[in-house]
Amino acid sequence: MKTFRSAPFPLIATAAPGLAALLLSASLLAPTAVCARESAQAAPRAVAPRGALLSEEQAVVSLFEQSSPSVAYITTETVQRGVFGGAEVSQGAGSGFVWDASGHVVTNFHVVKGARRVFVQLDAGKPIEAEVVGGAPEYDLAVLRLKNVPRTLRPVPLGSSRDLRIGQTVYAIGNPFGLQRTLTKGLVSALDRELPTANFREVAGVIQTDAAINPGNSGGPLLDSAGRLIGVNTAIRSASGSSSGIGFAIPVDLVNRVVPSLINRGQAPLPGIGVTPISPDQVARAGISGVVLGAVGRGTPAASAGLQPYNPQTGDLGDVIIGVNGRPVQTLSTFVGELERAGIDATVELTVRRGEKERRVRVKVIDLRG
Template structure:
């Protein structure tokens, strides 16, 4: 009896082992599908998906690819150095993004995308390549306007929103050409507001939008959109040790764009509010232990000259130190330029200055300092 049970057990074990070894072959024989499978119905897209698809289809035709035919070092995506905070430009080919501003064929992009380039061309969403001419630049805002040449059809202008009522956490969408990949959509949220971004000639742009929507080289000059598909910013810079997206991107707010671009179309330039001073470098001011803006020189014919501000005297003695504007402290030149931007040309502001150890108040009216020369 035990021998018989043992033989049955061994036989069962061998059968199970055979089935185990043969299982892949049996499965392949019995269940392989050698013809196209039937498509499973998915139902409707989720409302959020449908809204994103509709947004892209509506806005993408207004987004263009901007490039220079001259072989040159790419000046595409301005990268904010993660250690010094200084603006750098990195990349290979000189390319970027842009978007159609109006029915006349004006295209908005970043100044650093086309700066120093040769002949400019634009590729439309249809694939058509159209020559473009430079209408005007605003280096202090990192903006430029191009004019499309003759095209078979002009893409529709992008819808304009406002950046005044943005909230941290609201959804945003970026469309551009990262690494030359046309019409790429990325999504994210408004990560922060009121950031500052270095631009040209030591100036800083205030009120900058921070987003975690992926922005990479090639996105510069492309639109940042709200969930209604309206322009709320122009993608311009990233904060990244590697040069690729690290989830921290920056966009010029549309309210600034909407003020600067019409001036560029009309005159090729935009007024720069200021008072006409040459300030000491921040490093020198810090070494002297001074908290404020040291006036080195007052330009002739400037609002500062009219208000009686003083620079360094002939012997190198300290002149005026600007320590406040309209009741708010200022510590460095970007604080002053931001206050001038907020006030605007022709609107008087009150400066608090330190002169010979005495506090004084001076009223000055910002003017277009781009027309004031030393």
Template sequence: MPALTFPRLRSLPAAALLAVCILWSGGVPAQPRPVTPRGPLDAVEQNNISVFRRVSPSVVHITTLDTQRDFFSLNVEQVPRGTGTGFIWDDAGHIVTNFHVIQGGDAARVTLADQSSYGARLVGAFPDRDLAVLRIEAPREKLLPIPIGTSRDLLVGQGVYAIGNPFGLDQTLTRGIVSALNREIESVNRRAIRGVIQTDAAINPGNSGGPLLDSAGRLIGVNTQIYSPSGASAGIGFAIPVDEVNRVVPRLIKDGRFIRPAIGVTAGSAQLHQALKLPKGVAIVGVGPRSPAADAGLQAFTRGRDGRIVQGDVITALNDEPLGDLDDMLTLLEKRQVGERVSLTLWNKGKTRRQVVVLGASSD
């Protein structure tokens, strides 16, 4: 259908044009329509507002900085490198975020919800779980720690919220559900992160390191990754469960790094397992001198003088929890403490035995 045109009206003065419009409308100028009363907000909306108001002061914007030197003047300046999200852990100024948010930066600045900004120093990081802790020197009255929940009792279908800074837009709230539990993703150093929460709450670049909350406004996870061919939210986001965070962060604050308990063995490759038709677990190909494994008498696979492989031990379970590979064992060890006694189930030439080992400290 061709567009309607009124060429003669274009030449009329404004006053005359207004008069024509009044005549066409029946002689009465149009009035704004009356506003329909809205009524009270429903329970879901009220909870959305309540959670955001209570928790958003605990959420921060993190800007990582690079140091650059001007070629001509030789002046040194810091320029923004990337942005992300974090949250206030305690009133001592500790800020939790993802390791990949601050990875490679020379410095970082933390902007609080009231837009005050502070230089941050790195306290500790654990790339295996994509977690890092920063610290800022800010007045205690501005440091509102986020409420901590639990992740072990989460159910698929329960409501969740994410607060973050997607694309640099401060203090954005999105809402969704727990889509799945016990997912597995890969950390920045290619370690498997197991037990991850999947959510359809919109998570975009810049949300990384921000909190995933339950409907009570408690922290249940740290948003860390999205699955998206386009790089934007596709309704599949992942969060590190808070039980893991609450285990790792205090140790980063205390020691500056996560000291993983260790047995003191070197693990064989998957190819070795296949070639020798070994059971699932960790084939020991090296035992560290004066290590817990050496003290316990664990045996490594070796090669005899005739070139044949001499059978060693395969660790098939730790405290009766079956092991599929080395990553399984490292994950279980991270839940223990240095000096703790654990029971290993060992396979050797078709026979199994149990051996108690006192955990030492890893050197990585």
């Protein structure tokens, strides 16, 4: 908010009697001349004809008009412990979009995490209370279901993120800083970024865009020029906390795999090979590059491949995973990202180091949640 300060009241010095009379007569005559000039200029100017919008402009206008009814304004109530031990209710806000005609709305997990109550406002209607039917912190995705489903729901059309190209035009619609249905335009700036989420996991194939994304845009749709969903706006990289031209969106191909599972089961599949890794902090402090195995589950693909865990009695590191499908793996988050990239039921080739020797083993990726 700008602060406007009043101009200081002008100081009038005491003058000689003759000069004072001259100033007084001038002050009495001046308003009449000013009013005459103002009355001559009081008529409003004619408006110049606009003509038709440029075809590019009309395309964007149509995209917004078709897509905005599918965008949701999400508000939450969360109970937190106060400074003196009492309970305090805090409010949050974010964005989302209509997934289907059954009243499911998709947003980011961090938008609704820990919420006691969730409300969804669609188009110009009143807020509708919703319940969280599933959440996947590993993908930062959540699904809500409206308790009162309007007949006029308009699910956002789905696109594909697999065939995106750097330089494509994209549009973000959301509620930055609580300003509902804000449209921003940009480009696909980069592809195949990695986005850290929860439990040392990363989302692979993330879309980077320079479309302005700010706090409150989280969970809103990223659209292509055909108005199709290609991503879910999730994060920005900024020192100030506001848009700096680097935003990230979860790719729609991943969203289209996770969301149906959240609707049906309340949770998303979790790709893995049946190992329990040692904490990345401990591995980093030991100066080790790769994934050190703390345990290998019985009957898992990792056990079938003959992988051996760290032995605390002898100090033998066992098998350290340093690559997946020819790509180097230096951290646990990188390893998890490669499993996400491969997908459940895929077979991956691991590069494993034991002592000074390296070997390659093939392992099937399974759903750890069964």
